[in-house]
Amino acid sequence: MRSAASFTARVLGARSMLLSSLHGYRSSWVIGDLVAALTLLAIAVPEQLATARLAGMPPITGFYAFVAGSVMFALLGSNPQMSVGADSTIAPLFAVGIAAVVSAVAPGYVWLIGILAVTVGVVVALVGLLRLGWVAEFLSAPIISGFLGGVAIIIVVHQLPDLLGLPGASGSTLHRVGVTLSGLHSINGWALGIGVGVFIIVVVAERIDRRLPGAFVGLIGSTILVAAMKLHAHGVMVLGAVAHGAPHLGLHGLSWSALGPVAPIAGVVALVIVSQTAATTRAFADQGAYEVDVNRDFLGVGAGNIVAGLVGAFPVNASPPRTAAVVSAAGRTQVAELAAAGALVLLIPAVALLEDLPLATLAAILIFIATRIVPIRDLVDIARYDRFEFGLALITLLTVALVGVEQGITVAVALAILDRTRLTARPHLHVLGRIPSTTSWAPLDGSEHAIAIPGVLVVLFSTPLWYANAGRFRTDLTAAVDHAGHSLGLVVLDAMGMTDLDYTGARTLREMLEHLDHSEVSFAMARTNKTVRAALARSGLLARIGEDHLFASVGEAVNALHP
Incomplete structure (x- = not known):
């Protein structure tokens, strides 16, 4: 009898975890959640397309990633306002890592990205289930600031060719910069003008009110402009035909030989996801004065990654900017994220209308995101506080940007631990x-x-x-x-x-x-x-x-x- 009662209690406890933000839902919350859903949708459409391109994946997979992340987190997570989906912080990490294993134009690239997403999801979910979130504490504030600065540099360098209307380059960051500089005489004025215009629209909208869909306006406006003026003839590169059918379910090319190169990349991406998820959920919980279970949030984000990989998409992460948009639009529960995900599913057939979307628009949106990622104020504060810790941030930034993400984080963590050991080994009696x-x-x-x-x-x-x-x-x-x-x-x-x-x-x-x-x-x-x-x-x-x-x-x- 006791075992049956215990089993029943566990089942009821598991049920109470599902869609926890909808428990006790009030009708007075509906309008706020729906307004937040529209705001989130307007932000997510251009952002997910741009992040998919940053990840080297088909554009439509950005929508699949957003839907998978939103639905699974709403189902399992504890934070009622957090948005989960494709994220520009981690996209260049795994894109650069997987591209070092297989070319981004090869079929195996998409397969490895799917395997990576599932692997990352399993790791993050296990962190939540085993309550191992403390591992993220090895990334100190200076290391995180340097890491974000390095990621911002990677994003800008990768997007400059599209912004300038130049052919894309591959290889290291320095090689990409060199190729871009050597092609400055071939800048496409139309592409640059469109990119700068979209960037200005996004910046102005952000300054006026974060809820204004500047990126969405720029996306629609630039697409109409290119189609109406037939700017293809002037060399403006566009998104082109976008596959918008059902996702391909399952994992392809799964083997031990495929997991070998994926595992270290998955470890780094998972560590970043755990850090960003913990920081995001705690920050907005404190702001909103509600309780969250960080380990449940890890489970929700991990499940989102697993589903994203199984539908042919790529790793997802908690998004501070999108979460802030939900909060500012008076969203109270995960109804906002579920409604936005549902609307995005309905919009998938209309993605074909974006074939004239200029790549310069997506580049401008991503460069704007990069400017928001780089923590300039934090770096200045760290420099004022302690030169050694600023050195850690700078080493992380340069190593991530110029050598690689895994190497940057590994070197910075090792130096930070060595410094702590040095201080502990020289205490004062x-x-x-x-x-x-x-x-x-x-x-x-x-x-x-x-x-x-x-x-x-x-x-x-x-x-x-x-x-x-x-x-x-x-x-x-x-x-x-x-x-x-x-x-x-x-x-x-x-x-x-x-x-x-x-x-x-x-x-x-x-x-x-x-x-x-x-x-x-x-x-x-x-x-x-x-x-x-x-x-x-x-x-x-x-x-x-x-x-x-x-x-x-x-x-x-x-x-x-x-x-």
Whole structure:
């Protein structure tokens, strides 16, 4: 009976997770959600087409990606306002990575992108199911800022040929820049004029009101202009015939040999998706004063990626700009995303009308998106705060833009961890003094009121004692003992910040005890936690020090052992 009741509870719990933002839906929310859906649709149509091109995929797959991401997140996610779909942040990452394996014009490219999307989806969903979202915390703010700056450079460099009406180039970022510069004498004035005009429309609309569909207006207007003036004859490159039939279901070319080159790219893309999803859902939840389950949101985005791959599209991600548009249009629930996805499905047959859409329009939209991605203010703030962390951001930016995304993130994370290790390995041993008329103790070099007690040395080591800093601990403590002179009778180690003690640290502490015993100086520890006590017991130091020399506070130790 208990097992049946438990199973029933799990089933009911799973059902309560589905479409959670629609629970308790009110009729007063309908108008706001439908207005948000129209706003989202006007933004999504040009953006998804442009992102599909950035990903090197057929334009229609951008619509499939948006529908898959929106529906699956609405079904499984917890954030009622977040929009999920094709995203320009991750598109150049996997496009560059997969293009290094197989040419973007080869049939295998689309197949590998589908396999990549499913692989990314499985990884992101597992992060949610296993509650492993903390892995994204290895991407510090400077690294993320540098990464976004590098992505923005990649987007601009990739789109410049289309904006200028020049033939496209392949290869590294520097090679693409070189090819573009060498062809400046062949700029198509019509294409450049259209691109600049669309860019201005989008910027002005954004400045007036984010809800204004500047990109959609530019898309429709430029398409009509090209068709009416027959600008094909003037060399303006257009989108051309767009396949708009049903998606091809399933995975093609799936094999172990295909998964090999896809796996590392999927890992990087998944890490970026986890970071951006967590940041987006938390930011808008705080703004809207509602609760979210970040791990459920990972599950929703992961499921969206899996479905996107299975319908022949590409990886999807949480979108801060589109989510902001939903919020500003008074959207309250995932009804807005579902309605926009449904309307987009109905519009798919009409995609054929966009065959005269100039590529310069899509390039202008993507370049505008790139200007919003690059975190100039954050980079300036980081530079003002700390030169080393700004160096991390700059290294990430340049490596991502010029070498590769995986290499950029790997190098920056490795440097950041090395820097944290360096700081932890060089901690400062604080000598404490008592503040008169209180039971408090404070560093002598940080408080004007702290007074040293004659014959007593109290030190604070506010970090784990481990192999990287054990030598520094021995050196500093020995120097403090020597400085105290022959009158020293008691040393108290305040272990408040010592959260761990490894073998090397324990051996170093034993050496210091032997040194103090030789000088006939007593030793005690204050504020040790369970982990350190267990380490002391395993190493035999607990018996050496004595349980009666472990105290709850520095004051208790001094009062008990100093006459």
